[in-house]
Amino acid sequence: MMGPPGSGKGTQSARIAEHFRVPHLSTGALFRAALENDPESDVAKAAAVITNGGLVDDSVVMDVVAAVLTEYDCNVVLDGFPRTTHQADLFEHWLFSVGRQIDKVVFLHVPNDELVERLGARRTCKACGYIASLRLEDADTGIPCPRCGEDLYRREDDRPTAISRRLAIYESLTAPLLAKYIATGQLLSIDGTQSPDGVFKNICDSITNQI
Numbered sequence: 001m002m003g004p005p006g007s008g009k010g011t012q013s014a015r016i017a018e019h020f021r022v023p024h025l026s027t028g029a030l031f032r033a034a035l036e037n038d039p040e041s042d043v044a045k046a047a048a049v050i051t052n053g054g055l056v057d058d059s060v061v062m063d064v065v066a067a068v069l070t071e072y073d074c075n076v077v078l079d080g081f082p083r084t085t086h087q088a089d090l091f092e093h094w095l096f097s098v099g100r101q102i103d104k105v106v107f108l109h110v111p112n113d114e115l116v117e118r119l120g121a122r123r124t125c126k127a128c129g130y131i132a133s134l135r136l137e138d139a140d141t142g143i144p145c146p147r148c149g150e151d152l153y154r155r156e157d158d159r160p161t162a163i164s165r166r167l168a169i170y171e172s173l174t175a176p177l178l179a180k181y182i183a184t185g186q187l188l189s190i191d192g193t194q195s196p197d198g199v200f201k202n203i204c205d206s207i208t209n210q211i
């Protein structure tokens, strides 16, 4: 699942994983969990860059993804990986070495001004991981998680300076990957500005038509 920060990758990946009953591997969630639960680990140390919107080192990400994917003998929804052309190359070599492949790359397209607005009003549930897209005026009113009722928090990297950095990094390091997956015929481009249900339906339709 590819797309700029705030495009709905996390929300849609979780829904696709649930719908098709396959695991959901979010590299961002994995790094946040390492920082929270095991701050002295090598993965958490490499993930310290997350808070200011930077990217984790390519080979660390590849090692973490390979370790998780090795545990699964089934399709997996990859959310937020690969994120650089170097990661894509490392991944391609790894996939080749284990005889696996990428089926499709779903790209969620959302214009920049909408991304900035969404990220500014996005809150995450610490307990269940739910991503709440709030109205800006409601974002800091202490609304509980609509799914489990626990507290919502603002991710460090959803603060204004980190948001601009993440969008700039996306443009320079991640967006160039799109050309690669267009050329291989793997890219499914989806309008990410519709309602979450509408986006989900379009993703399902294009996946089931094309795989």
Ligand code: AMP
Residues within 6 Å of the ligand: 005, 010, 026, 027, 028, 029, 031, 049, 050, 051, 053, 054, 055, 056, 057, 061, 079, 080, 081, 082, 083, 087, 157, 166
């Ligand atoms: P996400 O939850 O996908 O928005 O990711 C949150 C943050 O985790 C990113 O801004 C990066 O700092 C880090 N991250 C997640 N996936 C990757 C990746 N594939 N490569 C490098 N850093 C990543």
